[in-house]
Amino acid sequence: MYLSIAPRLRPLVLALSLTLSLSACQRTADVPAALPAASAVQDASATTLLRTEADALLALHRQIVVLMDGEASLPAAQRREVQALGQQLFHELQQRQQRLADAALKPEALEATTALMTRIESEPSWFDADRLAFKEVLEQLAAGLKTSQTLDGIKLARRAQDDLDTLAEVQKAYEQELQQVFGGLGKRGIELKRERWSDYIAKLRALHTRDAVMKQHGAQLPAAADLAPEPPAASASGAMRGVAAKEREVFGDKLPPKTLLLTFDDGPHARYTDEILEILKRYNAPAVFFQLGQNLGKVGADGQPQPGRGSDVAKRVLAAGHQLANHSFTHGLMSKFELVKVKEEAANTEALLDAAGRSGDALFRFPYGARNDGALSTIEALKLRSMMWNVDSLDWSDPIPKSIAARVLAELEKQQRGIVLFHDIHARTVQALPLVLDQLAADGWRFASWKDGQFVIPAERSVTLPPPAAGELYRESHALVIGINGYSAWPKLSHAVRDAQAVRDALVNRFGFKADNVTLLTDADATRANILKAMNERFGDAKRVKRDDRVFVFFAGHGSTRRLPSGREVGYIVPVDAGLNDLQADAIAMPQLQEVAEAITAKHALFVIDACYSGLGLTRAGSTAADSNFARTNARRVGRQMMTAGGADQQVADDGPGGHSVFTWTLLQALNGKADLNGDGLITATELAAYVAPAVASIARQTPAFGSLPGSEGGEFVFELPTAQEPALSGAVAQLDDKASQLAAKLDEASTASRQAAPTAGGAASAVQVTIKGLDGKDQALAAPTARVDAGARITAQRANDRGLQLYRERRYDDAEAAFKEALALQPKFALAANNLGFVLYRRAKFADAASWFEKAVEMDASRSLAWLNLGDARLQAGDDAKAVAAYKTFLQLAPKHARAAELQAWVANPSDATRPKAL
Structure with missing residues (x-):
């Protein structure tokens, strides 16, 4: 740096x-x-x-x-x-x-x-x-x-x-x-x-x-009289000196209360306009885009438009259902232009907008809001109507997205209506816009459009609320993770401590739990007193755990069930210091866990128990609502949920892949993304159970159960999948062994086979339904919804790439290849996916095809050192030593300290059979 x-x-x-x-x-x-x-x-x-x-x-x-x-x-x-x-x-x-x-x-x-x-x-x-x-x-x-x-x-x-x-x-x-x-x-x-x-x-x-x-x-400087009026102009004439009547122009004061029109100036932009279109699509919000002619193309000496690349962006604005409008050609100060120049600026931009396919009302916005009577009359002669604004985001002057959003919301609250001015040429506008739309939609504002010379006002709120932005589901996350191998009285286990450590690492490294907020108790530390102390002191402290937090508890060890004289069964988790004959005194009963759960201030808590017992007599699991507001309605509902590894008469399989129990290994696979059944980037507790339970039951003689604890109000614990890009594939990326790969494929098949379409009220299949055991021992149907929102091409491509990486690690090359191709179809310039596709082909000994994709990857991003390394290896395997040397040279310049650098440097300096590297 x-x-x-x-x-x-x-x-x-x-x-x-x-x-x-x-x-x-x-x-x-x-x-x-x-x-x-x-x-x-x-x-x-x-x-x-x-x-x-x-x-x-x-x-x-x-x-x-x-x-x-x-x-x-x-x-x-x-x-x-x-x-x-x-x-x-x-x-x-x-x-x-x-x-x-x-x-x-x-x-x-x-x-x-x-x-x-x-x-x-x-x-x-x-x-x-x-x-x-x-x-x-x-x-x-x-x-x-x-x-x-x-x-x-x-x-x-x-x-x-x-x-x-x-x-x-x-x-x-x-x-x-x-x-x-x-x-x-x-x-x-x-x-x-x-x-x-x-x-x-x-x-x-x-x-x-x-x-x-x-x-x-x-x-x-424009003349003061030529500038846009002060925003609260509803009480004033709003007219500039020299401009006849305010009715000649469109202002936001004519909108009904709690109604606004979104507008974006200065585009189209090669990147940010498309990102704003994705945001507007997620919220179902209309907008008007005032575009500069110079960004759309040129107009020849013969007066014919010559569309440029910006015209393609403008066409995408139209295809998304928004309106294109005229913002002049050069963004000049038109109140100081000769009228012939005003006409030229407006007319040339009109020609380019028409070439892009613009139809409907012809609107115009003066740059800086600077206009006079002559300029206004000139654009009116072209059958254009001036649209101003009364809420200015000042996004061009403010680098802080939250500050931009706060300004817009405060001004709308003050005026209670308005035309809002943004600019689709700033990254900060892209970041601020969801914050604004989120709050306005939640507060019941309506989003107007413009047609046939007037505002079009929806009868009801039409803007939808997608799930919160990344990192906004919870204020803080807390966890207690327990793993016990070395029991003093009970049979010793082999993998429970490793299970706990792997779950702890996943919480911290993958899901963003702060290390200080995760308590890990293993073996001698996992006594009854320590477990109860950690639960009560950490989770029962209202100063530490707040309403908008989540709490996760994982236990890997022995479980047991005790039948009471009344015939009711009570389940227990067994601490390291528990004896064999007095569960009531030595172990921790489910009613105690229920009390802990009810005392937790956090809105969502999930207990995952890799042990077996039954007869808990708890409520059944709630189903996930298949609606676009799930994440927000879920935030208001208390959720107390539990998943267990099996029943009282079953043994937990402690010999799964990677030194884990079958249950925990499947749980970790699910948390890597496989349990995101609807592809929205969120894994709810219900989705987790819907994947894990049938998968585990298919390969082990145990039946995982899932349900809600007393006090739950239908809320769902949620894991948010990270959006950061995974490493590029190379020979250094570890893969599962053949046995684990086959098991992973079997798990996926079992989970998929367990799902069936569940009809909605209208009869259409919009969700999948899985039948598993409830904590009360009875069968229950879990509804795992289909995708609630369109995440956009870039995010969907990233998820496809991440899925391909996991499939590669499982040696499922056909599926991995399909996933990387899907990512590239969504994002053709996705260099990481191009490299990864090439590496899958390389692993399948298709060296020429692999080299072609590695070359595409470095064409997209020449700074990707691993793509150069992979290209060299592919060329080497294909027998093209000269091209291999060239690729290796570039790699060595970019990554001189790589583990393979010395080997490659020796061959590049003296290509011979003796120094020939062993391509991975």
Whole structure:
């Protein structure tokens, strides 16, 4: 890593945060697909050019920060002027970032680009916060240099990505400041001055003042009368001086209470527009996209439109059911244009919108809201109608998604209606939008559209609520994990401790449980007193465990059942110090676990017992509702659930694969993703039981049971599958042995065979039904729903890739190949999946086909060192030594400390049979 970051930063005021990120304004300009080798002599003119451009960019960044410092406290008229100028300067900043990135990506500028990055990382005259101005440049360098055909270019791409990772931590720190969450951040790379934000502002004020900035750029200022009116304009005329009637334009004050129209300006963007479309689809929310002509294509001298790549994005907006509208061609200040220029800007964009397939009402939005009577009359003559806004997200000026969301929600709460302005060219808008839609949908707002010259208002709330965003299901997670092999009186077990350790590792490493919140008790520590103490003190402490938490208890050891004189049976878990003859005194009865469960403050608790007993007399398991609001309604319901490994007259199989019991091994397989029966990324306790119970019953003489404990209100304990990418496949990835692989396939077959379609009220099969034993010993039907929401192509592709990785580990190559192909069909530029598909083919000795996919992987992302290694191995096996050497050379440059580096280096230096490597 290269950049270092301040260990403690002052609280960040929203008004000061204009360009702390400057992220994600990636424009539609192409970057070179490949860079040839740089000259050995650094091009001095290129270095000078990049240095000059960087200085100009930074000066503008600093001016914007000073301009927007404290703007929220200015009088309304002055605030509108400051915001308008700030947005203009921000667009100029984007253009400078693009020019700098384009210059740095030129083939002859590689050494000059290296010098630029060194300067971004360590220029002594720059402040820490200055370096955030170059985030967009680093984004483009990381993307453009990935496709470089030179090792220096590829390594520089990785260096840029390291710097971006550091800047992401800086942004996160600012978000924490905004919420008054303080904490140190570890140093990386070079030690910087680490100035506080207040010090940074003070130093910038010595260089610039707001008045000086406004005077310097005065020619760019629109007239105050030409700016958009103050948002609460419902009580005022809303008209600019020189504009006849407010009715000529569309404002949000005409909407009914608790109704809004979503609008997005400045696109289409090659990436962020599609991401916003995915979000809107999940919420079933309509929107209007005001697009720039220059992003859609060009208009020839003959007046004919020449659509570019942005036009394809615009077509996807239409296909998703949204509306396209006109935002001018260049985003210029149209209130200062000659009227013929106003007409040209609007007409050229109209031609490109028509070429993209736009139909319906023709709407126009003036950039910056700057217009006058002449400009308005000109666009009206083209049969366009101006639509303004009354709720401004200011997403262009605020790098903190939660802050953007809070601003929009507060303004809508204040005005109770409105047209909301976002921009689909920022990553932070993509992050903020779900936060806004989530709250508004939950509060019963309606989302309007525009058709035939008027707002279209749904009769009822039409926006749906998808499951919460990643990491938002629970506030905290707590667990008690117990494994006992070394009983003093009971027969010793072989695998219970390993079972417990594996479950503990899965909770911490896969599902994000904090290590400090997980108590592991094994063997001598797992006494009756210690188990009850851990349950009562940790889970019964209301200061530690809150309402929005979850609690998980796992026990691997002996279980037993005692028949009472009344004929009722009571189940027990057996601690390490329990005797054989007095369960009541020495063991822990199910009624005690029930009391612990009822005393837990957390909304959801799940007990998983790898032991056998019956006769618990508990309630039956609830079924998972197959509705789109499951995760949110579930959050309001208390859930107390239990799954056991078998019945009282059964023996738990303690000789499963990998040194685990059959039950725990199956449980771990399920938690790796196999129990996500509906593919929504969430594994509920019901889904877990629906997978595990029939699978275990098919291979062992035990019948797992599942049910709800007293006090449960139908809530479901939920595991959220991680979305982080798994490692790329290579020879280092461990696989199951043949016996375990065959068992895994048998488990899947048994679980699948146990499911049958369950009709809904309308008669359509929308869920699968599994019959298993309840904790009361009776059969019960569990309903595992089909997918509740469309997760989007990128997330679905990632899940397919993760599924392929698991299938590869199980040596199920046909299924793994199909999963990776599915991932690539969803995301054709998915380099990781391309590498993984190639490696499956390699394992099947299809070396030429494998090499083809490895080549595609490095074309997509040339910095993937393992793909280069795999390519070398495939070429070696195919007998093409020359190409193998070339691939290995690239790999050695990218990963010189890899375990195979010495072996490969010897062969690359002296290719011969004696040094020939053994490809894995």
